[in-house]
Amino acid sequence: MPSYWTGCKTDKENKSKVVYSALESKTQENCNLEVGVSVRNLTKIYGSGNKSKCSLNNLSVDFYANQITAVLGPNGAGKTTMMSIMCGLFPPTSGNVLVYNQDIMSNLAEVRRSVGFCPQHNVLFDTTSRKTF
Known part of the structure; x- marks a missing residue:
């Protein structure tokens, strides 16, 4: 199920755990x-x-x-x-x-x-x- 804010996919076993987020990946880039x-x-x-x-x-x-x-x-x-x-x-x-x-x-x-x-x-x-x- 996608997140309202970021469109993230969630783990089917634990829907509150974000598996992937474009927002998080941008933040984690070496800047x-x-x-x-x-x-x-x-x-x-x-x-x-x-x-x-x-x-x-x-x-x-x-x-x-x-x-x-x-x-x-x-x-x-x-x-x-x-x-x-x-x-x-x-x-x-x-x-x-x-x-x-x-x-x-x-x-x-x-x-x-x-x-x-x-x-x-x-x-x-x-x-x-x-x-x-």
């Missing part, structure tokens, strides 16, 4: 683009014990400088969690993120100079007024 954001082995677990929930499990991905990238996935896939960690809003359980070779955990102030994030919910503070805008 000379500069990596702007590098995510390596990123894991985020909320809660602990029986109430723990794994939002990201060993995610590794590169985002290239001067390229537009879309992050698509169903509700609960970890998109917002990934973006929030990449911007330093909260720490990962394990793994790391480099923004232009700066580790977000050790150089957060420097990273925030080159990262912007527009979250899915309005972020207004009690002291925000119409005059601010």
Whole structure:
């Protein structure tokens, strides 16, 4: 069955596993683009014990400088969690993120100079007024 987004063929035993994707093959080509954001082995677990929930499990991905990238996935896939960690809003359980070779955990102030994030919910503070805008 083809994928809605990429026309990928899927494994008949496990329809969620992508066997071939033209999009993935293009990404895997040896290119000379500069990596702007590098995510390596990123894991985020909320809660602990029986109430723990794994939002990201060993995610590794590169985002290239001067390229537009879309992050698509169903509700609960970890998109917002990934973006929030990449911007330093909260720490990962394990793994790391480099923004232009700066580790977000050790150089957060420097990273925030080159990262912007527009979250899915309005972020207004009690002291925000119409005059601010």
